[in-house]
């Protein structure tokens with residue numbers, strides 16, 4: 001890997017200064033950190049395909065929220081319909097769709113940047129919403145969203161404009177066995193079956209959508225853990241970071257230049 005590739009993969013350049021990306025740091029907690037594009041391990045478990053699925057869903061949901069309707073990929077239609085039905089019922093309002101979807105945030109003081117999926121009023125409270133297409137809500141989502149909320153609020157001077165809550169919006173789809181209730185998901189390279197009875201001669205239902213909207217509690221604690229992880233990430237990548245002249249820390253500490 002070259003320094004340029006490292007910079008592109010793990011951070012953002014903002015006004016000429018390079019900052020690590022929140023998701024690069026939290027990947028250290030997820031166990032997928034050492035998966036690289038083209039890894040045999042990654043291919044075998046279909047993570048690349050799952051990442052592509054996540055990208056398709058993020059694009060589609062972003063467009064729907066901005067009112068830019070179009071024909072979406074047929075594979076994600078069930079998830080999209082599930083999302084639309086949920087959105088029609090749930091008290092969820094986006095103040096400024098142009099700014100509040102895929103919103104870039106930067107904490108200059110702590111030195112990191114990220115992109116928030118959605119900033120919205122949820123039941124009247126301004127909140128960070130992160131969209132996930134995983135099969136469950138993973139623990140590192142707390143760290144990720146705490147980092148976003150901290151950076152968002154660091155950029156706001158007025159308290160009424162600050163975010164107060166964090167939510168995970170998880171949208172998934174699967175077919176279910178009519179006999180043993182095993183679930184099959186096709187967002188990986190090969191269909192993945194979980195649960196149920198391994199000896200069953202599965203009879204699959206049509207594809208069903210599933211949506212979960214979960215508030216994450218314990219912001220202060222999550223944020224502390226994020227900063228701990230960030231230090232670990234910086235240590236793990238110290239060789240690379242020392243070779244990035246416009247890395248925020250290298251600029252702030254001229255002795256390291």
Ligand SMILES: [Zn+2]
Pocket residue numbers: 177178179180181182196197200201202203
């Ligand atoms: Zn079955």
